[in-house]
Amino acid sequence: MKVIEVKKLVKEYTDAELIVKAINGVDLTFDEGEFTVIVGPSGSGKTTLLNLMGGLDAPTAGEVIINDTRINDLKGNRLIDFRLHNIGFVFQAYNLIPVLTAGENIEFIMELQGRSRDERRRRSTELLNAVGLSDRINSRPSKLSGGQQQRVAVARALASRPRFILADEPTANLDSVSTENLLDIMEKLNQEEKMTFIFSTHDARVVKKAHRVITLEDGMVLSDVRI
């Protein structure tokens, strides 16, 4: 079942009257339960593609369809609400809310969705268990290691029960042990919950776990290999 469909996607930036094509006519389809990695050199358009698929940026041309919704047509708060209910994000720099505890960071997303307090509590505990941080539920991000923060970020991304998770270089700031830990957790969630993961990365360890590797260069798909 198709989760995301990207059709003839183009993203241009104008830099001192010079038009730069960050994404140049990309066509891709992602199915439910895929564990996909997007690789390519710096400036190849990985982050731009993820931003376009996540509705964080608007394309110059082409379209992004998520579960039959053309997200190019959504604007402002409708687009934000769509992201809230359909897309989970994991960022390179973790980006947790520093004034909230690990548990509260996870609950916060569910509160935005209007979930009840009991449901929020239950799910945040469940997710922290899943990422192996049940004992750090009351710790603030500043008291957690980089790897632990990224695991909380994964739990937060899952909290809203999204259709898929976009992870922009999630292991870039992690040491090898933390990276292995995080990838094991994500692989487990992918297998057990059929969660769709789409990564952008330079990290060979991430590529090793992938079911599909898409290589970008100069904003175009150079290869799309299913393993």
Add this chain to the structure above:
Amino acid sequence: MIWAVAWRNIWRNKGRSNVIIAAIAIGIFAGVFIWAFYNGMVAQRVQSAIITESSHLQIHHPEYLVNPDQKFFLERSDSMATTLDSLPGVKAVSRRILVNAMISSAETGSGIKVFAIDPVEERRVTNIGDKISEGTYLEGRKTPIVIGEKLAEKLSVGLRSRLVLTLQMMDGTLTSGLFRVSGIYRTSNTMYDEANVFVRRSDLVSLINIDSNACHEIAVLLDNNELLNQASGHIKEMFPGKDVKTWRELMPEVSLIEKNMDVYMYFFMIIVLAALIFGIINTMLMAVLERVKELGMLMAVGMNKMRVFRMIVLETVMLSITGGVIGIIIANVLVLVFNKRGIDLSLFAEGIEKMGYESIVYPVPDLGMTFTVAFMVLLTGIAAAIYPALRAVRLKPAEALHMDN
């Protein structure tokens, strides 16, 4: 949870938040305290104007206030006084014969206004009897006179000094009378003290040859100031040919101060808050600009613009209210302390008393004013939040996430 986030965000940079909270607290403290101070000062001025000078109401011959000639007197004032005294809400009544005169000591002279009164009646209406700093209030066998301290200084006289009053008799001829200083009074209004003297009515009746039942002024003291308009209307109906005036009409300058004080204080508070608003905007703008990445993340994961706006407004309002509440509490505690002890302004007494104000001021706490100030602080917080909140919601998540703050 958004409330918790907003509250905790304030304390992310404790130093910066404490500085702006202290600035708000000091500004609000100054506003509330000065408001209470002027409240007290004006209340004392009004009280003194009523109790010492005019009473609540005065009744005159219709021509008298336009042309204060002795011939414009009230006839049968004793029966008027009896009727007035029996009215509900009327505390006391005093009849006065008023004459402009020249007062002379061995050294010099001065123009003054003579209040010829019955000391027993007058004591019930005004508190001049309690303001005697030396001597007694019109006691003594020989034509006693009570003069103000300022006038005594001017005439270089003291107790038992002899003074000559030169005034007009009812037929227009001039006459003189010898009086002996039985008492010297001191009110908070030095101009009043310099211009008014008190003698016994019986002494003046024989001196100027006026009917013993006549008077120029009947002063009426009410149970309280709230009865003013009602009593005034009632008395006007009872004595249609007479000129009935309230203290507000008799002393419009005092009434104006009382009425306009709140307006002045609102302006003062608006200036204080306008100065603070820039500090608050600056603080919140810094708070937003150093959290660009975080705000971008919040919008990326699904916090809509309205919620982001609300969070920044909440933070600003909480910051403002924290400072405001601290300022209000400190101000009200000090107001309560000084309400009992008074603030001694004797160093500036001469200037203050010339304007009719007391040199010891008792600030008056005012719950309504406190709520008004709290509301103004709330509005200031909301107004100060708008610009930083707009800056926050205008962020584009994709760009904000890649900024280094």
